[in-house]
Amino acid sequence: MRARGRPGRPPFAFIAETSVLDIQRLSKTYGSRSGASGDKALRDVSFRVPQGQTLGLIGPSGAGKSTLIRCINRLVEPTSGAIHLGDTDLAALGSRDLRRARRRIGMIFQEYALVERLTVMENVLSGRLGYVPFWRSFTRRFPGRDIENAYRLLDRVGLLDHADKRADALSGGQRQRVGIARALAQEPELLLVDEPTASLDPKTSRQIMRLITEIGAERNLPTIVNIHDVPLAQQFVDRIIGLRSGELVFDGSPDALTEAVLTDIYGAEDWTAMRQDHEEDEAAEQASRLTLAGGAG
Numbered sequence: 102m103r104a105r106g107r108p109g110r111p112p113f114a115f116i117a118e119t120s121v122l123d124i125q126r127l128s129k130t131y132g133s134r135s136g137a138s139g140d141k142a143l144r145d146v147s148f149r150v151p152q153g154q155t156l157g158l159i160g161p162s163g164a165g166k167s168t169l170i171r172c173i174n175r176l177v178e179p180t181s182g183a184i185h186l187g188d189t190d191l192a193a194l195g196s197r198d199l200r201r202a203r204r205r206i207g208m209i210f211q212e213y214a215l216v217e218r219l220t221v222m223e224n225v226l227s228g229r230l231g232y233v234p235f236w237r238s239f240t241r242r243f244p245g246r247d248i249e250n251a252y253r254l255l256d257r258v259g260l261l262d263h264a265d266k267r268a269d270a271l272s273g274g275q276r277q278r279v280g281i282a283r284a285l286a287q288e289p290e291l292l293l294v295d296e297p298t299a300s301l302d303p304k305t306s307r308q309i310m311r312l313i314t315e316i317g318a319e320r321n322l323p324t325i326v327n328i329h330d331v332p333l334a335q336q337f338v339d340r341i342i343g344l345r346s347g348e349l350v351f352d353g354s355p356d357a358l359t360e361a362v363l364t365d366i367y368g369a370e371d372w373t374a375m376r377q378d379h380e381e382d383e384a385a386e387q388a389s390r391l392t393l394a395g396g397a398g
């Protein structure tokens with residue numbers, strides 16, 4: 102398979118035309134059909150993500166970040182509001198149209214969601230399952246074009262030499278790279294990324310965030326990243342939205358995220374604790390670098 106499909110380094114064979122994501126007055130109330138007495142997880146949230154922009158979603162636990170991401174792909178049903186991806190209002194789709202629309206949304210998960218016993222290549226090709234006829238997916242016979250593209254994607258995420266390895270033989274960072282390649286194999290128009298680095302060490306986290314933001318820009322995708330690590334978000338994303346108790350309380354550039362704004366989003370106590378944790382992590386990373394350098398010398 103490798104000899105037939107392995108490319109040189111041509112440009113990507115196919116990249117979907119991308120669309121703007123436009124969310125208007127999105128609300129979600131859990132637990133009550135009437136919406137009157139349930140838990141209000143999102144309250145009238147509106148924003149627009151242009152093509153090629155990576156947006157970091159931050160906020161304290163329970164602020165509604167996961168709910169927002171899940172409303173966009175309709176894993177959670179919005180209570181009200183509109184979610185336009187190009188001309189399509191995802192919030193208004195019936196189940197058949199929704200299945201088709203979900204192909205346009207690439208998802209990247211915290212725990213990678215790979216099939217552990219399958220190879221890297223098979224995991225990437227599984228991103229094509231929404232496109233191939235059932236009999237082909239059943240026998241895992243994918244068109245040559247899909248296989249060639251999967252090799253290109255593996256090359257892009259730095260895993261070309263790992264195509265035939267089983268997913269369970271990879272490190273966390275490598276698994277996340279497979280998750281990224283699989284999402285791209287779908288030819289998405291939008292990338293939704295849920296805590297992509299929560300299970301990774303600081304250095305690998307930076308590599309993964311760099312890869313996601315570079316790929317979003319290269320492919321002109323609107324990209325939303327739900328991210329706990331504020332300094333990591335500030336380092337890599339183009340724009341940040343802060344949620345607090347389901348409300349959008351900040352929308353601006355990473356530079357505009359001052360201590361005062363962060364205290365407003367997280368509350369003084371939590372933000373101070375988060376900052377201390379971060380400082381301790383940085384000190385530990387620095388110390389381990391020095392130890393390694395000392396050992397090498």
Ligand SMILES: Nc1ncnc2c1ncn2[C@@H]1O[C@H](COP(=O)(O)OP(=O)(O)OP(=O)(O)O)[C@@H](O)[C@H]1O
Pocket residue numbers: 131132140141142160161162163164165166167168169
């Ligand atoms: N399935 C559910 N049923 C009822 N309430 C829910 C459900 N999922 C989330 N909630 C509530 O909705 C609110 C927002 O939760 P959500 O998980 O979206 O927050 P989050 O910002 O992603 O938090 P975290 O950072 O801890 O993952 C919380 O009050 C939560 O308890």
